[in-house]
Amino acid sequence: DEIRKVVATVPDAQVLSDLDATIAWASQSAKGDSRRVAITGFCWGGRITWLYAAHNPNLKAGVxxxxxxxxxxxxxxxxxxxxxxxxxxxxxxxxxxxxxxGIPLDTVEQMRDRLKPSSSQSEIIVYPEAPHAFFADYRPSYRETEAKDGWKRLQAWFQQHGV
Incomplete structure (x- = not known):
């Protein structure tokens, strides 16, 4: 819970800048291939994934x-x-x-509608019976079937988009 207090004080602009710096470091240090960068995140990081994908058009994909x-x-x-x-x-x-x-389905539908005019070919999958944090295997919210399916979809999505 202490980390939530810290994260809540960090501006989105700083997070996006930190991610830019991370990619630059990986590229300059030859420890990463900047032509094949993707992003994934959970909960707070899921929100940042959408924002960073809008910020950095050089990403290959996000989940x-x-x-x-x-x-x-x-x-x-x-x-x-x-x-x-x-x-x-x-x-x-x-x-x-x-x-x-915490994320009402009407907001998910709103996002789907807002994505329609974009050229991103983004998709949204809803697991009808899954709660928030269904991938977190250390929490009661964990749903093995949905988590495993989501992980397979992540791998296929990244492969499909050249990561």
């Missing part, structure tokens, strides 16, 4: 696991995934739980 799609606009969080969806160029696969009490 967002139950990342919040809407929210209040603040200095720390000036935009949310629904705000950047229409302009998205990077293909992002969104994996969501139909029983997620």
């Amino acid at each position: 967002a696991w139950y990342g919040r799609l809407v929210g209040n606009t603040t200095d720390l969080t000036p935009k949310h995934p629904v705000d950047v969806a229409a302009a998205l160029k990077v293909p992002v696969l969104g994996l969501y739980g139909g029983k997620d009490t």
Whole structure:
């Protein structure tokens, strides 16, 4: 719970900049192939996955696991995934739980609608019986079937998009 307090104080702009710096370091150090960069994230990281895919059009793909799609606009969080969806160029696969009490299905549908005019070919999968954090095998919310299916979809998505 301590990490939540820290994460809540970090501006999105800093997170996106930190990710840019990480990719630059990997590229310059020859420890990574900057032509095959992808991103995935869970919960808070799922939201960042959508935002970073909009920020960095050089990504090959992204997979967002139950990342919040809407929210209040603040200095720390000036935009949310629904705000950047229409302009998205990077293909992002969104994996969501139909029983997620923190991410209402109407916001998932709103995101789907906002993605339609984009050229990203992004997709959203909803697992009807899954709650939030269905991939977290250390929590009661873990759902093995959905988690394994999501992982297979992540691997196929990244392969399909050249990662």
